[in-house]
Amino acid sequence: MTKKERPRPQKLSVYLYIPNIVGYMRVLLNCVAFAVCFSNKTLFSLLYFFSFCCDAVDGWCARRFNQVSTFGAVLDMVTDRVSTACLLVVLSQVYRPSLVFLSLLALDIASHWLQMYSTFLAGKSSHKDVKDSTSWLFRLYYGNRIFMCYCCVSCEVLYIILLLIAKNQTENLLNVVVSTLTQISPLSLLLALTIFGWSMKQTVNIIQMKTAADVCVLYDIENQQKKP
Numbered sequence: 001m002t003k004k005e006r007p008r009p010q011k012l013s014v015y016l017y018i019p020n021i022v023g024y025m026r027v028l029l030n031c032v033a034f035a036v037c038f039s040n041k042t043l044f045s046l047l048y049f050f051s052f053c054c055d056a057v058d059g060w061c062a063r064r065f066n067q068v069s070t071f072g073a074v075l076d077m078v079t080d081r082v083s084t085a086c087l088l089v090v091l092s093q094v095y096r097p098s099l100v101f102l103s104l105l106a107l108d109i110a111s112h113w114l115q116m117y118s119t120f121l122a123g124k125s126s127h128k129d130v131k132d133s134t135s136w137l138f139r140l141y142y143g144n145r146i147f148m149c150y151c152c153v154s155c156e157v158l159y160i161i162l163l164l165i166a167k168n169q170t171e172n173l174l175n176v177v178v179s180t181l182t183q184i185s186p187l188s189l190l191l192a193l194t195i196f197g198w199s200m201k202q203t204v205n206i207i208q209m210k211t212a213a214d215v216c217v218l219y220d221i222e223n224q225q226k227k228p
Contacts, residue, residue: 017067019058023075026051026058030083037090037163045160048087052156055080081112087159094166095173104202111205114212121219133211141204151204154197161191 014020033047058076062068088105092098112127119127128142141148162173165180165187177195181188 014069014071017062017069017072018065019062019067020069020072020075022054022058022061023072023079026054026079026083029054030079030086034086034090041164045164048083049156049160051083052153077112077116081109084108084156084159087156087163091159091162094163094169095171095176097173100173107202107205107209111209111212114216115208118212118215122215130211135207135211137200138204138207138211141200147200151197151201154194155201158191158194158198161187161194 029047029051033044033051037044055076058072062072085105085108088101088108092101092105095101115127119129130138130142133139141151162176165176177191180191
């Protein structure tokens with residue numbers, strides 16, 4: 001007696017996976033948050049950070065309910081990148097020089113896009129598979145969830161703090177950061193901790209972009225060598 005084949009999930013059912021619904025909620029939260037980012041910074045910070053925390057919730061739901069999907073993974077990454085990009089654009093309107101935040105935006109998008117594309121070229125199933133990397137920091141970032149979480153949380157919290165402590169839309173970034181750090185307070189300690197995690201994340205982004213670019217170049221070289 002042959003076993004009955006398991007029914008294939010319908011297209012609509014994948015859209016309605018629990019982790020994907022959480023992803024839609026994250027998008028909605030971010031839309032509301034950015035709608036009030038200048039008029040109500042406190043509400044923005046709460047909504048934005050809650051949406052960020054839901055990133056861990058949708059991953060847990062995907063594993064708990066066996067609803068891991070390619071669509072969900074893409075939705076998750078796109079939501080992460082777009083929300084961070086929007087916050088960096090907001091900060092570029094508040095601080096001078098604005099080029100600092102626009103450069104961070106470009107680095108974030110470029111490094112993750114190249115990493116995803118190089119993963120596809122290398123035939124790997126996950127962009128987090130960096131066991132063959134020669135960089136210990138790169139391996140540590142993707143191999144240790146605690147360190148990765150610290151770096152990611154530091155980035156988002158740092159950006160939120162910078163928005164909250166800005167008094168007007170023509171602030172000098174260096175002056176604000178230095179003046180806050182020199183004050184002996186819980187805020188200055190939190191700012192110092194987030195700056196360190198942020199610096200680790202940006203270093204990883206640079207390594208990731210260079211490593212991914214090398215994979216693309218090596219792929220081109222191998223293809224050229226195969227040609228008669």
